[in-house]
Amino acid sequence: MTVRTEPSDAALWQASLAGEHDAFGQIFDRHATRVYNYLLRRTADWSEAEDLTAAVFLQAWRRRADVELDRDSALPWLLGVARLTLRNAQRATRRYQATLLRAGTAAVAGEGDPADLIAGRIDGDRQLAALRAAVSRLPSQQRDVVELCVYAGLDQQAAAVALGVSIGTVKSRLHRARQRLSAELSPEPTARRARPGEEL
16 A cells, blocks of 8 residues: 655745646645735735735745745745735835825725724634734834744744744744733732721
């Protein structure tokens, strides 16, 4: 009985370098959900996350000669591409809104994004909302590490590949982020009430 094994990311990537679209399609099938989930958590918008995921894999196809595999996985590199694609999209949106404001036209806000409403129901819990808000206030380099290691589930070495930095840098940023989050999310000490006849 022959056991069929899936081709590795390295083998598929080599085939895609030779122009084999099916091999790249297998890379897409293998990693698109994780890339999409990462982008959905960053944007809280299903439609935008879908568009950005497509843009990530288009960019990955164009730059497939530049891939840097981490222990035979293309996912960290793809998440690095996702991070830069999102950053560029946000920059373009800010430029567009600034242009509208300069032209005297305010950006039109809709009635509320259904993805935000659903995310609000899913997250529901105040503690989670507080955590997400605290993460959003982290310095961008620390936030990137938290989002890759926590939201996308990468280990520190894979996050280092995604960010293009050393693993020591990832550890340092993650440590500082944890300290900051811990300090910010620690419950305020409750004031002790005075006992009868006692002054505080």
